[in-house]
Amino acid sequence: MRTTRTKRPRPTPHRSAHRTxxxxxxxxxxxxxxxxxxxxxxxxxxxxxxxxxxxxxxxxxxxxxxxxxxxxxxxxxxxxxxxxxxxxxxxxxxxxxxxxxxxxxxxxxxxxxxxxxxxxxxxxxxxxxxxxxxxxxxxxxxxxxxxxxxxxxxxxxxxxxxxxxxxxxxxxxxxxxxxxxxxxxxxxxxxxxxxxxxxxxxxxxxxxxxxxxxxxxxxxxxxxxxxxxxxxxxxxxxxxxxxxxxxxxxxxxxxxxxxxxxxxxxxxxxxxxxxxxxxxxxxxxxxxxxxxxxxxxxxxxxxxxxxxxxxxxxxxxxxxxxxxGGGTTTPPPSTGSSTLYALPGAALGNSSGSASSATLTSAGGVNSDGTPRNPQVFTSSGITRTYNGGATQFDLFVDAGTTVGNGVQVRVSYDRTGSGVWDRTETYQYFATDPLPGYEHYTQAQGLKSATGTLGNLVNGKVRIEIWNAIGGGASTVGTGNQSVVRIPYS
Incomplete structure (x- = not known):
């Protein structure tokens, strides 16, 4: 479940009092x-x-x-x-x-x-x-x-x-x-x-x-x-x-x-x-x-x-x-990062397609924090781009329906030359979903749990994201198509 924050007095979004x-x-x-x-x-x-x-x-x-x-x-x-x-x-x-x-x-x-x-x-x-x-x-x-x-x-x-x-x-x-x-x-x-x-x-x-x-x-x-x-x-x-x-x-x-x-x-x-x-x-x-x-x-x-x-x-x-005019409705961050969309069929693509979804199987009560277990995997290959010194960003739409506290987790990996060796692997802290139906946003702001290797230029390289339920007793859904994205620090 989301952490309940201390309530402090303040009127609200949704248009406030407008006493003007x-x-x-x-x-x-x-x-x-x-x-x-x-x-x-x-x-x-x-x-x-x-x-x-x-x-x-x-x-x-x-x-x-x-x-x-x-x-x-x-x-x-x-x-x-x-x-x-x-x-x-x-x-x-x-x-x-x-x-x-x-x-x-x-x-x-x-x-x-x-x-x-x-x-x-x-x-x-x-x-x-x-x-x-x-x-x-x-x-x-x-x-x-x-x-x-x-x-x-x-x-x-x-x-x-x-x-x-x-x-x-x-x-x-x-x-x-x-x-x-x-x-x-x-x-x-x-x-x-x-x-x-x-x-x-x-x-x-x-x-x-x-x-x-x-x-x-x-x-x-x-x-x-x-x-x-x-x-x-x-x-x-x-x-x-x-x-x-x-x-x-x-x-x-x-x-x-x-x-x-x-x-x-x-x-x-x-x-x-x-x-x-x-x-x-x-x-x-x-x-x-x-x-x-x-x-x-x-x-x-x-x-x-x-x-x-x-x-x-x-x-x-x-x-x-x-x-x-200008670029797209969701321009990449000013660091020059590139946006990839999680698409149906396990691909990471440069264009979004229509909204769809994929199922994340239940963790079954097993703690898989940090280790992918029955993940949904999305991969992009043949990427040649220059590393800009930034960091990975992502915005995943996830929903556990009425299940309490599923821990959706993501791992992002980079194969810099397409050799089959993952030169950089980043595992992020899991995101504890709420028990209300409707997508929530899981982003890199949840924090990096662990990382191995280093980032560098991609020459015919690969990027992979793996998404799974690390904890909890029910299935979850991840939005695909025009919904979940990963922004890699490359230009």
């Missing part, structure tokens, strides 16, 4: 313009994820499937309960619902949408849904731009009946996974937030330190506006975030229906805060419908109330991630 002057102004604008906005039809899924001229699609989900089917397990993991294991209670925000994997709360609607529904039982307990992308490497390429977009409809409920509704589409920095106490330094991009059925969309950046810092935490740097044309609640709208590294200073931009309403620039903060937010592996995406908490309470609290009506849903037509 811009809220008051935005709320006033919403009220002033409410009578001017038409209430158009609800709209439907528009089909395939759109082709965007000038942009390259890196990843997407258009939520096609049968009514009440769960979202793609290859693309998404489902959060359940009232917190991450070892993380802040109530997801750090004060929201009150219990997230479940029930199709009553979280499912496809059979019409090309994801449906997240907030429900209340006879005892007054609320349930809802929250998912996050398995991939956590969404990042603007060096010299290019990242685009994250969703077409969705907020819960179609307004007024007193909407008190406490808090739908959101957002992204968190990858280092948050498995830590849960490094917010806000790792960054949070709130692409679409709404509370209490107000006809307004909020876009917010969280960064730096809490409280205070360059992002004015726990507030964040935010802006809001009414939805163009039909209200946010009555129709689908397209919500977009861009991270632009092609301009100086770099920019972060927020849009609704292609209309830009918020910008944050690199020169608005110190270099350390910007680097902490941008110089990691990337971001993962989240979609959820919360009930109650700091943000809705700030604008109408306390929420929910007796008048709040359950049963309303956020509908998501598609989510897409594009890049433009």
């Amino acid at each position: 002057p811009f809220l008051a102004a935005a709320l006033a604008l919403t009220v002033a313009l409410a009578g001017l906005v038409g209430l158009g039809g609800a709209g439907t899924a528009q089909g395939a994820v759109p082709t965007v001229p000038g942009w390259d699609l890196q990843w997407s989900d258009d939520f096609n499937g049968a009514n009440r089917a769960l979202p793609s397990a290859a693309n998404w993991q489902t959060d359940t309960g009232h917190s991450y294991p070892g993380g802040p209670a109530n997801w750090g925000t004060g929201e009150i619902q219990n997230y479940t994997a029930s199709p009553d709360n979280l499912s496809l609607d059979g019409n090309g949408n994801l449906r997240i529904t907030a429900l209340r039982d006879s005892a007054g307990n609320w349930t809802s849904g929250r998912i996050e992308s398995k991939r956590a490497d969404f990042k603007a390429p060096a010299g290019g731009t990242l685009r994250i977009e969703s077409r969705l409809q907020m819960p179609n409920v307004t007024g007193a009946a909407a008190a406490g509704y808090w739908p959101a589409f957002w992204a968190l920095g990858a280092p948050y996974r498995g830590n849960y106490w490094n917010w806000p330094a790792i960054g949070e991009f709130d692409i679409m937030e709404n509370v209490n059925g107000l006809n307004s969309v909020w876009g917010v950046l969280h960064c730096g330190v809490n409280p205070g810092g360059p992002c004015n935490e726990t507030t964040g740097i935010g802006a809001s506006r009414v939805c163009p044309g039909a209200s946010c609640q009555s129709a689908f709208h397209t919500y977009r975030f861009e991270w632009d590294r092609s301009v100086t200073p770099n920019e972060l931009r927020w849009y609704v229906d292609d209309q830009q309403y918020h910008t944050v620039r690199q020169n608005q903060m110190d270099a350390t805060s910007w680097a902490s937010m941008t110089d990691h592996a990337g971001y993962f995406l989240l979609l959820n419908l919360a009930i109650g908490g700091a943000f809705p309470d700030a604008l109408g609290g306390p929420t929910p109330t007796a008048a709040t009506v359950p049963g309303h849903s956020m509908l998501v037509d598609y989510v897409g991630v594009w890049t433009r």
